[in-house]
Amino acid sequence: MDTTGRPNPLFRNLSAKIAAIPMIVTALVVFVGGTVWTVIYSFTSSKLLPRKLFEWTDLFNIGDWSLSVPTGIVWKSFVGLQQYERLWGTNRWIVSIENLLIYGLCSLVLSFVIGFILAALLDQKIRFENTFRTIILYPFALSFIVTGLVWQWLLNPDFGIQSVIRGMGWVGFTFDPLYNASIVIYGVLIAGLWQGTGLIMVLMLAGLRGIDQEIWKAARVDGIPAWKTYLFIVIPMMRPVFITTLVIIASGIVRIYDLIVAQTSGGPGISSEVPAKYVYDYMFQGQNLGQGFAASTMMLLAVAIVIIPWAYLEFGSRKRG
Amino acid sequence: MTANSVEIRGLDLAFGAVEVLKDLTLEIPEGEFLVLLGASGCGKSTLLNCIAGLLDITGGQIFIKDRNVTWAEPSQRGIGMVFQSYALYPQMTVKGNLSFGLKNARIPKAEIEERVARAAGILQIEPLLDRKPAALSGGQRQRVAIGRALVRDVDVFLFDEPLSNLDAKLRADLRVEIKRLHQKLRNTMIYVTHDQIEAMTLADRIAIMRSGAIQQLGSPDEIYNRPRTKYVAEFIGSPAMNFLDGTVTERGFIAADTTIPLDGYGWADGVRQGPAWLGIRPEHVVSGELAAGKSFRQEITVELFEPMGADTLVWTTLAGQPFHFNLDGQHKVATGDRMTIGFDAARGSLFGKDTELRL
Amino acid sequence: MTANSVEIRGLDLAFGAVEVLKDLTLEIPEGEFLVLLGASGCGKSTLLNCIAGLLDITGGQIFIKDRNVTWAEPSQRGIGMVFQSYALYPQMTVKGNLSFGLKNARIPKAEIEERVARAAGILQIEPLLDRKPAALSGGQRQRVAIGRALVRDVDVFLFDEPLSNLDAKLRADLRVEIKRLHQKLRNTMIYVTHDQIEAMTLADRIAIMRSGAIQQLGSPDEIYNRPRTKYVAEFIGSPAMNFLDGTVTERGFIAADTTIPLDGYGWADGVRQGPAWLGIRPEHVVSGELAAGKSFRQEITVELFEPMGADTLVWTTLAGQPFHFNLDGQHKVATGDRMTIGFDAARGSLFGKDTELRL
Amino acid sequence: MAGADAVASRLEGPQGPKPRKRFSRRNIFIYGTLGLVALYYALPLYVMIVTSLKGMPEIRLGNIFAPPVEITFQPWVKAWSEACTGLNCEGLSRGFWNSVRITVPSVFLSIAIASVNGYALANWKFKGAEAFFTILIFGAFIPYQVMLYPIVIILREIGLYGSLWGLVIVHSIFGMPILTLLFRNYFSSLPEELFKAARVDGARFWGIYFQIMLPMSLPIFVVAMIIQVTGIWNDFLFGVVYTKPDTYPMTVQLNNIVNSVQGVKEYNVNMAATILTGLVPLTIYFVSGKLFVRGIAAGAVKG
């Protein structure tokens, strides 16, 4: 085959490659680099500062030149799996993971369910759609710090909802999720959903608007009730929306930190601790970076196991769109 | 008194301030195949949706099998509908698509099976029952969409441009299938299209719509041969009718320096002189020796020709106006050829220039 | 040796593991109107995209005007392309759309003005120059899309189903316009469609493609009358060709109890006996008195008929197999009518059952 | 044909538009549910506003839902211009312009980078692009805290630590995964033929981006802007770690007001500060609410 004039494949799409440099650099240097860095330092006993894992020793100094050839290494602060052993022996870490699982599962399911139901309701050609949408969306403008604060207050048994309802004569009424270790995570959930479902609803609403109107008509002619149409026909058709939403919700869950700090500080006791807070507290409060890194590594590992194969299937194999 | 299958009385429909259907009345006898034809945006789909109960009408009444269904739910009207985009449920198998409506009506399982099998048999989609729509070709999808209406044992089938997303060959095949289906089932069918071949071949009667009203309702033959308005005449026939701009006088139809005799023309309402259009269908024009027998003859020059397999379409100028006609068989022509053509204006149509109505 | 305008040598194209074009070779002389025809998914658009340089080919070479453009940028190839979906830039006016390519080529302003004006003149879109695409009708949009190729003064026009989004009437009109344009400009044009009427009317030569390869390349006449494979025969002609399943013997073609004489058939490679298909075009079948002159005659029963305006398509059974044919004019028939039909097998085509090649 | 009397009798049946009951069960359900939901969402805002208008003695009385007996704007004044952080008693106003200075370039740069990435991924696929994109999606899940020190080191190495641009880069990096996903999906939902047409017309990578894609994608840019403005405006961690006191954003001030505890928390000031801080993103929502939905609907979430 004649290959006259065939350009170097490296230079095909050159502009695209140049334009993607920020992404490539971010992906490699920050995300991969940062992750590798984190993993490496999780094997050290770093405390306040990252400590070197090892150092090269230079046995040969050649001639007068100060040219040294590294020929061996000296372990400096390598502690093997010690940080991990400690991590998994720590009650708080176990509790954090349990909490993340409970919170994550509930938050994921409820975000989808509430977000979708609200979107479906708003999609009924109702009046004041704009008003309702704005009311539901506005909490997204407030940071988690503020969200936590407001809900901490509303859920405070002494002057929040509980006291108000008791004040109305319902003396036995108890609603103090933030002060009850067994349900505190649900108290956090109430606030988390309040802040986040608006965005989910808007995404879903947009997805619903993209559904072919004829599908609705077909279902009506078939005599299928609206809820069934949603459940069996529309939802399966909204897969792409659900995927974008899933990434947004799931990444929010894994990283949850501010909300907990603002609302419960992990309390009562350690009953609302979460992994990201464990990481933060050990790295900066406890000045044990190694431990924090070990915990981060476990989180990243879990995420990687789920995300990488999934994302590659989802985004990699497809031709276009 | 025969029962009307579908009867529409004084139907009005407006979207807000936009009136889309205006006082439309239509009676469709049992078992008729009615085609709604018209330009884009004239309200065909809207009318179908009103019959199906998918749109809330603004005024008037709708009867199906003599039952007033004006306010009935779509699923209660005894209608089945097939959509242009198929509107199949993408994540269900073909079988699921066919049986979903029945399951909702709480029909016993055994009967569902039976009905699905029967519909699949009629439409020859048995081997596809376990596939999902994504794995079907366009024609197969459309068949499933028809099947979905079929299983529901409805009185009236509504089709909204069911074939317009398909390619020509498939369209032809499915057209025949729908025709056969109608002959077998003898249901009432209302079929929207803007393809006149479909309209001509399928319809018992055609309703030509224009901006929300019916311009002419009649058999394909009537519509083809005696279009009531210029709009109808333009709309029906492929290649399209030629329109010559001229004047009706007692000597005949005069366009520029050409006079075309109108002997034997079936006047709708007595001879009417004045400015008019003369419409001549390309296939009514003959050439060569055959032209000899025609009341009007003229020699013309071939300007452009389009061989279409079975015949050739020739473009020329007549009375200073563009004119085209069919040449039978695979007539060999070349640009610049001269030939004599002829036609009988009696087979054509005259439309007044003011009203655009048939004279 | 006349210069070839476009020359494709051993073109291969694969999407990952899927080979879409396989060792495709094609030479298109200067000024030819070539139509690519084929079923959906056979690779027509892919081939066009390869020629335009919008897809990176896997193997082979492409020459335009004897220049190897295999690796050239699309804009460097001297081609213009018109897409099925028009692909107008929605935010630019018609004028902006037309001049975008010229501005990219850094052509002086005055010349841009001039070229745009000329193209607009040719396509009669002068009054639209300041509108945005959203404010145009389908036909107007398509004209702008053509204009975008026109202004660039290219050697080769590539059309990818330019008319398939339009309705029948518009399609017919624009088809004529494209034909006129070609007659005026005499550029090389490569035109993808799966509408055979377009193919027949527009093409100097037609290339019938099937799964990434060219099955037959020839003039419309050749393709219509002497299809090289059953696939080609099926593809061309509307209504579609009839295929009778039977055997070629020395007595003629035998299907069930019917014998059809093959006298005068132009064998491709000497008489070949064995199982075969006999293809007969519906328009080659005559009825009534005319049948008398044909080498094969039979009385049949009308099972279904489709009046198509100019003629009527009749469905019947011949030798136990479905068979359809055209009845001239507006012949009145009814289901159940009996009539005699006849045809000359010599005008038909025989295909071997094993190879599906013309015998 | 139906007889005349039959016609007459028919006219008595249902006719004209189907009567719609205002209080049909469906409407009661829809508006009832939405009403309750709106209550849940609006209640905190109500409490925030009411509280911010009360004086501390009134707050101590307890009922957080009661409207203020005596409306005072003192908390607002205090939150805006008097609340102290350490020695600076200028309230939120001190950080406001810093926030603006941080948010504007960060939003701009992050959207610029992500949209170009999304465009390259959607229209100019090259080998390995998916792998990088997958890593990027993975990056969306990395807790910010974990990256604090590595980023400090990176910024130090490129000499941007402590400068405004360092912070802008950090925001761009962390906004990249979600925004790139958003833009990639949006651009791939645009008709591919447009892109091809532009290539035939001789436009190159940037030409197509600026002249074809950008003008068609304004809605998705609004979506991205809303997400970024909210995120960056509300950011505390990066804002405080990667800047200096004289460039601290408003959220540092807010944090200081909210987290400085003295006896009883000054809830009214906290609430006023909270609302004031949220005002900028809120304004952007109200202004662009409609575009928000339309933007996503135009394909932002496909794929």
Next chain:
Amino acid sequence: ADLEVTHWWTSGGEAAAVAKFAEAFNASTDNTWVDGAIAGSGGTARPIIVSRIIGGDPMGAFQFNHGRQAEELIEAGLLRDMTAVAEAEGWTDIVNPPSLLDACTVDGKIYCAPVNIHSWQWLWLSNGAFEKAGLEVPTTWDEFVAAGPALREAGIQPLALGGQPWQSAGLFNVLIVALAGPDVFQAVYGDHDTDLAAGDVMARVFNAAADAREMADGSSVQDWNQATNMVITDAAGGQVMGDWAQGEFAVAGETAGEDYSCLPGLGVNEVISTGGDAFYFPVVDDPEITAAQDELAKVLLSPETQVSFNLAKGSLPIRGDVDLATANDCMKKGLEILAAGNTLPDVNMLNTEDTNNQLNDLFVEFFNDKSITPEAAQERFVSIIENAD
């Protein structure tokens, strides 16, 4: 030069105290104090401080709890050796107790400037609450425990305890000092004596902690000063909290002895720990800043600022040669104990932050979860001590 100072003193009293430093610094030198306050706690401020330092753009000075927190920064050579200033000013002579300066000393060099003394070992009691319940105000921990049920009867929360982890750990550490004595405290935390940690003496402390847990049951506040507020408003009988609590009493206009009582060492063992805050000075290139750092160090320890600062902050000065005539009763008690030399080092000086953090986790869990037996808690306690370094 402009000297940026980072600290987390943002509450009213704290800010007022810091202002004294700033005023003195601005007035007595040509430099300007640029305030970099971050509200929250060390947990919020620490990553900011460390980031700034390793990012190569350090502030001029920053506040840490003195103790082992800064060890690594010193080892890494990122903090300035202030020995020269200390010698010139004679810090070794004036700082009392000397252990404060020891905490700043690594390899014989002084790296920080201590500014105050805070002690943990105080039980604050609400006289009003006991009156309401018809009880005498207790004078020892045991009396206090005995009064618990009666207080509860009267609808009063016996012991107020905030939800933050460090409060729980603090309470426990106070119990060790008070019930097991300073020596045990020193041995367990300072020398990591695991036998002792597992022994009976500590078991008694754990049982006492279980009592405390019983009394704290139902306390639903988060912040320490909200807990203090319960004592102030007579909603709670008492609180174990450091001396900074009296700032709250003062703000509320309460008088020691009349409205509230304070029991140093829980009335059992009258000793106080000498924790506190110190300022550190990162290494910088700019000689002007270096000079400003030196001057700040001087100002911080000067007698006038020591008085004004500590009065505002409610802590004890680090030099014995200043006069705090205006101090209140409780503060005076503290000064007396200090003068008597009944001091012990703070946990921050004995334990790394990591160990403290683990202890925080253990105790916050223990105090909030009654299903953890004292024995089980002690077991975990021993293993933390064992692994501490």
